[in-house]
Amino acid sequence: MNLSLDIGNTRTKIGLFQENILVEQAIWTHWTLDELISYGKDTGVDAVVFASVAEHDPAQLQNLRRHFTRAYELTHLTPLPFRNAYGTPETLGKDRLAAVAGAHALFPGQHCLVVDCGTCIKYDLMLADGVYPGGNIAPGLQMRVRAMHDYTARLPMVPLEMPSDTVGNSTQTALQNGALRGAELEVEGFVKLFEKQWPDVLVILTGGDAPLLLPHLDLRRKLHEPALVLHGLNHILQHLTRAAQ
Secondary structure (H helix, E strand, O other): OEEEEEEOOOOEEEEEEEOOEEEEEEEEOOOOHHHHHHHHHHOOOOEEEEEEOOOOOHHHHHHHHHHOOEEEEOOOOOOOOOEEOOOOHHHOOHHHHHHHHHHHHHOOOOOEEEEEEOOEEEEEEEOOOOEEOEEEEEEOHHHHHHHHHHOOOOOOOOOOOOOOOOOOOOHHHHHHHHHHHHHHHHHHHHHHHHHHHOOOOEEEEEOOOHHHHHHHOOOOOEEEOOOHHHHHHHHHHHHHHHHHO
16 A cells, blocks of 8 residues: 655645545544654555645654655655756746646646646646656745735735626625636636647646636536645655656
């Protein structure tokens, strides 16, 4: 069994895999290393891979290696099952790298555009020949509504809800249209740009705000894969395991 850990600032997403199959997943907001090790041992885990937004902590990896056959941290130096052509790999977010790895694992031989709707909206391209050239980053939904509130004197903070009418008939719906419908049009616009060069590109939405945008997006080829990063981490772990054998 393999264990994939996507460690964020406030929560950790956990995926338990039997080869390529996601057997179990969970979100932990409060946990200790001992609890994680206990969970791994109870579920028969042999190998662990993790990606963290926090600063590199060598002790974390060393502790995992004491309890499991193999343990890896995803960094810009980690060998990958595809070619990373990003110009500054040392600055590339590990969540972006794991997400395109997930696209490479689940949709091999296809041009894929990963749209990760989290704190920022990330657009990352995985080409059919297994090359990752890069992508783009834009403000996320919460960031958009908060910026309009924080950088003005009178505009209120509004909930993340898509208005039914495209014309805002109140300050709240005007802000919501600008932030949310603006993001919707941005996603559709970027997809059109990518489709000019890769007409058959598959759009894969992931991230916490993806369900909010997904029903409103007018796209030819789109799907929702909430566990894309976990699949990507497992894909990288399997690649590392094969290389070690």
